[in-house]
Each structure stands twice: as C-alpha cells, then as structure tokens.
Amino acid sequence: MKLDFTPAAVLFDMDGLMIDSEKAVMACWLEAADIHGVTLEEDLLHAMVGLHEKLCIALLRERRPDLDIRTLGETTDRLYHDKVEQGLPLKPGIIELLQWLTDLGVPRAVATSTRRERADQKLHRSGLIRFFPIVVTGSDIEHPKPAPDIYLKAANLLGVAPQHCLVLEDSEPGVRAALAAGMTPIQVPDLKPPSPEVIALGHRIVGSLTDAHTLLRARYTPCEQGA
Missing domain, CATH: 3.40.50.1000 (HAD superfamily/HAD-like)
Structure with a gap:
C-alpha cells in the first residue's frame, strides 16, 4: 500500500x-446517565463516534425518545469539560x-x-x-x-x-x-x-x-x- x-x-x-478522547466522551455519557438514573447502550455510543454534536443529539432523540436529552447532554458536557481541562492523552x-x-x-x-x-x-x-x-x-x-x-x-x-x-x-x-x-x-x-x-x-x-x-x-x- x-x-x-x-x-x-x-x-x-x-x-x-x-x-x-473518544473513550473519555463515552465515559462521560455513561457517568451522566448514571447520575440521572438511566442507561445508555454501548452500540448507541459507538454510533455517535465522529458525528457533529447536532447529529449526536438527533441520533439520541431518534433511538432514545424516552430520555431528557437536553439535561443529559448538559451534564455530559460539564463532565467532559473537566476532563479536557485535566488533559487528555x-x-x-x-x-x-x-x-x-x-x-x-x-x-x-x-x-x-x-x-x-x-x-x-x-x-x-x-x-x-x-x-x-x-x-x-x-x-x-x-x-x-x-x-x-x-x-x-x-x-x-x-x-x-x-x-x-x-x-x-x-x-x-x-x-x-x-x-x-x-x-x-x-x-x-x-x-x-x-x-x-x-x-x-x-x-x-x-x-x-x-x-x-x-x-x-x-x-x-x-x-x-x-x-
């Protein structure tokens, strides 16, 4: 090649x-889900890899209409901000x-x-x-x-x-x-x-x-x- x-x-x-960073993002989504007492499937998180934030939210709303996506996303964003500040490998x-x-x-x-x-x-x-x-x-x-x-x-x-x-x-x-x-x-x-x-x-x-x-x-x- x-x-x-x-x-x-x-x-x-x-x-x-x-x-x-992808593992850190997934960990933050899972932590946020735990904080709010819900679950997120691993295959759903993998499907979000590489997508723009708007497309991720659209995918979540399509696959999990039962969730409060806005609140979950805000918690995830806060957790991830802290991880980035600490430094990602x-x-x-x-x-x-x-x-x-x-x-x-x-x-x-x-x-x-x-x-x-x-x-x-x-x-x-x-x-x-x-x-x-x-x-x-x-x-x-x-x-x-x-x-x-x-x-x-x-x-x-x-x-x-x-x-x-x-x-x-x-x-x-x-x-x-x-x-x-x-x-x-x-x-x-x-x-x-x-x-x-x-x-x-x-x-x-x-x-x-x-x-x-x-x-x-x-x-x-x-x-x-x-x-």
Whole structure:
C-alpha cells in the first residue's frame, strides 16, 4: 500500500485521531446517565463516534425518545469539560508526525466536527495548536461531516486545491467527508473498526499514525525535503 501522490497539504481530524478522547466522551455519557438514573447502550455510543454534536443529539432523540436529552447532554458536557481541562492523552506518533511535517514546511490544518470553543480548549490544553495555523470547526460550516464542507473550507483557507490534499481521519463520517471533497483519506480507526461498507470505499486504512507517517515519508524525496 503506497500513496500515489505527494500531498501539498495534510488535513487532520482531531478527536480519536490526534487526541485520545473518544473513550473519555463515552465515559462521560455513561457517568451522566448514571447520575440521572438511566442507561445508555454501548452500540448507541459507538454510533455517535465522529458525528457533529447536532447529529449526536438527533441520533439520541431518534433511538432514545424516552430520555431528557437536553439535561443529559448538559451534564455530559460539564463532565467532559473537566476532563479536557485535566488533559487528555495524545495518540501515539502524532507529535512526531506533526513535527516532521512542520520541519518540511507542509501546510497543515485541523478540520474537526467539534464546536469552536471546545476545539480551541482541546488544542491549547494538548499543546497541538502550535502545529496548526488553520483550524476549522463544526461551528464554522453549515453542513457537518459526512458532508465535504469542513474539508473544502480548510483547503480553501490553506490555498491548496482539494485534489492535492491528504486527510487523516479515524471515523466513517470523516472518511466520507474527505472523499466527497475530492481528497485522499487515510483512515486510522480508533474505537470503531471500519464496517464492510466503509472498507468497500477503497481508501487506505492503517493501524496507527506511525503507519500513516511511513506512507507519507515514502512520498517526500530528499530533494523535496530540502526545498
């Protein structure tokens, strides 16, 4: 498995890709459910992975109309805010990859479904913000992933044509968004393994950010690295 082009820019998802946050989110939903004396199914929580906040709420209302989703969501948000403030772990290999791309001068952007306030909180608390001149969030676009809007906006802000962009994603909605934008995604699955339908999309799927880094290294020749 190789890359067939040298990316002019690399766009990054945030949660589950750079920051090991998905387990923390699920734990907060479960804790909030316990506080309010209700239960949430694990498969429902997994279905929410990678979705914009509005889509998560819509899914909850569809699957669990018996719940007070607003109150449950507010409690979850408060619990999660505290976890983010305490610091969430980074995914292995992310700092090495970002530092390498920075040293090469490859343009980079974050494209996350997370709302602006929370995304800024995470990027600053984790120290990742120093690698990204451009951050596009779910607050900045009308149609969230799997629509292509967020990736198209990031590419436009970087001044790079979509077809020259590489996207690193962990989730199905993110992969579909990248493909819809005409970009090349590499998926690094987190909690939710790719479904047969996602695998059938034919994109590259790797086991870690280190594997993604290896694919990228093969595309940048010594000449390009010195440019």
